[in-house]
């Protein structure tokens with residue numbers, strides 16, 4: 307999901323940017339410097355990539371017939387699940403996720419969590435739940451397995467989102483099981499992602515769903531935590547939706563059949579090689595469709611929001627071919643984009659297989675901000691980092707949200723350069739700059755590579771998982787070359803397409819594709835809360851005079867008088883560059899001399915200090931560490947500059963940037 311639409315609401319970003327403007331004007335330095343954009347490069351040697359898998363190993367496939375009552379906001383459904391035990395072990399139980407039960411009452415793990423630090427910050431007003439009426443094995447003895455389920459999530463009597471169901475007989479490796487379920491789902495008023503507002507309905511996590519079966523025979527099951535997203539097995543979905551005529555529907559997959567009669571419409575969708583199914587129904591949707599890079603893209607949007615729909619299609623026109631080239635072609639025939647009405651904003655900014663939700667008020671495209679692009683490109687990127695690479699979002703959210711935030715920033719900067727977030731009034735804010743601002747100084751708070759529920763707050767998760775991962779990867783791209791980093795990610799996305807890569811899988815590919823120093827920095831940044839701050843403290847210049855004093859030579863004793871300092875022909879200059887923190891990143895150092903000449907020096911970043919010495923005819927007057935701002939993870943850039951002639955412009959700009967960071971920090975997720 308996208309933090310910008312929820313945690314940093316568009317209005318807050320506008321206020322933050324007006325704060326930026328005020329500070330910049332106050333300090334008289336104009337725009338804070340836009341960080342150098344890193345244009346994405348399409349891979350040039352496609353032959354070096356692994357071949358693309360065409361399908362997933364299917365473990366759980368679903369057939370659902372669901373009837374939506376739009377007055378009671380309730381779904382009655384029949385469901386079959388074809389489940390294959392692809393693990394190495396015989397199974398004696400199944401684990402079901404009933405995530406709609408997260409909204410059943412205020413005591414669930416989801417709703418009792420401290421929402422001030424949670425996602426939307428709202429409490430439920432209309433509750434939602436899912437009741438399974440019966441669960442039986444097709445062709446079995448007719449026993450209702452549901453009657454034998456555990457009544458609550460493990461060790462949590464108040465939560466019913468993670469339930470164990472014992473099997474009557476073991477399911478051997480390789481064997482399959484067909485299950486028949488009947489269920490009724492009561493939708494909540496939208497709190498998080500799912501539910502209704504008025505006649506708008508969005509159905510996410512709405513049906514009883516099996517937890518992912520790991521190769522060792524364990525189910526990766528977990529109760530629905532407000533900081534966590536999802537994890538499931540691939541399969542095929544055939545879903546028939548029965549809605550009142552006049553309701554427009556958007557859903558995962560492709561519409562394969564539509565029939566009507568008696569005031570109802572039945573729509574059948576088929577989606578292959580996916581791990582979830584979401585849909586929406588509203589009697590006020592307007593639609594736009596267009597084929598982009600071979601994919602039929604449909605946008606469903608509220609009345610009078612044509613501008614937003616246009617902006618969303620425009621985003622997909624550049625981002626879909628961009629992601630196809632970098633990460634392997636989007637494999638599905640359809641992509642549905644749902645722009646929820648403003649009252650249902652909490653359904654926005656979310657990803658599902660072949661369906662994404664965006665969001666934003668009608669004025670989102672006005673005023674120089676690329677907010678619609680940001681949310682659209684971010685959610686589209688999830689078609690790879692979540693959809694095709696179905697990592698465990700509970701255990702390692704950075705694998706989807708973090709890498710995807712980097713992918714999003716790259717796509718936006720390739721399209722819009724340094725104003726990829728905002729560009730107006732002479733100000734430019736890039737995605738990398740915004741990520742840097744949000745995550746600045748939080749690098750030591752918590753590690754990136756940890757479980758979603760382990761983060762202290764959702765705001766911390768937002769800053770560290772989304773923004774810090776993005777700037778760590780962007781730093782590697784700027785220091786070691788974006789083509790190398792992009793190629794490594796391209797190998798990763800192709801090798802693990804339709805699979806469930808782990809942190810070790812990701813680092814394994816990085817090890818095979820990147821410089822060992824880059825991988826070691828990446829590993830430290832992900833797992834050890836490693837940070838870096840390069841800084842300089844003082845510049846010294848000593849005039850080099852002709853030697854003075856008493857000298858005994860072959861011709862006897864000789865006295866040489868010291869010259870006046872201003873007569874010195876040469877200066878010995880030194881500046882010491884310090885590295886705080888444990889991230890070692892190679893850095894460039896720019897020296898400026900009184901006569902206007904400049905020199906570049908390189909430090910490999912090893913050791914804690916680096917003496918930059920120079921002997922020359924002109925004294926050293928300024929130094930700038932990392933002048934091209936490659937090291938986005940540098941905690942404090944205001945100490946990277948020194949100028950003996952007083953505060954130079956870059957120094958002041960850095961102060962302005964730092965001040966702006968403080969302002970924006972107040973709005974960060």
Ligand SMILES: [Zn+2]
Pocket residue numbers: 307308309684688706707710
């Ligand atoms: Zn996301």
